[in-house]
Amino acid sequence: MAEDNKPVVLTFSGGINARQRSADINIEECTEGENFNLNFQSAVLAPRDQFGVVAIAPNGQPIYMISQLVKLDGTLSTIIQAGGTVYSWDGTPAGFTEVGTVSPDARLRGPIDSNFTLDSFIILTDLAKKENVKKWNGETFQDFEHNLGVNFKAKYISVQNERA
Known part of the structure; x- marks a missing residue:
């Protein structure tokens, strides 16, 4: 040891x-x-x-993204993209709750280093750049708020010192 x-x-x-x-x-x-x-x-x-099969998305579509929000208190919130539907998932076979939709061609990504731990949200980008950059706070899936004046699309993002 x-x-x-x-x-x-x-x-x-x-x-x-x-x-x-x-x-x-x-x-x-x-x-x-x-x-x-x-x-x-x-x-x-x-x-x-x-990998062993734990659950199948309710819409039967392939799962393109699994991302976890790590909150300040240590709890996790899991979000999954299956086809064009985005679900919150509690880890059980039937624990899917639809939280939004995206283009079926989107390939969302939300790696652990895109967590804003202090503000309890994660930034999700799209490798296909079909969708605007998204935000997930454990309850709401929405476009990321910014002041750029245009649609904000990105393939990758990294958060350091609470800055993206």
Whole structure:
């Protein structure tokens, strides 16, 4: 067990080697792949287990975005885009509540670093730039308020020191 304030360093003897032919690659290396399960007790890059189905969106559409708002008190609020419908989700199989709609071609994103923790909202952008930048506060899904005078569309956003 690691002592307090001492970093734990994980070292892997293998990795991804895409520069040599397969016959010359070490047994601890692989030639391709993604989503590896990193285990500090193993020296091998093993494929991560697939996700299990927890719930299916009520509209039966593919899920394009799952994002979580982390509030100041530590609680989480999950928002999901399934097709053109945006849902709040409580984590149970039937826990979907529709909170808004977007273009079915939209690909919303709200990574953890786009959380405004002090003000308790998350900024959602659209990789396809079909939708304006959105805001989710755990209850309301709406366009992000700004003073730019035009529609505000963005693929990516980052929040640092409570500034986007």
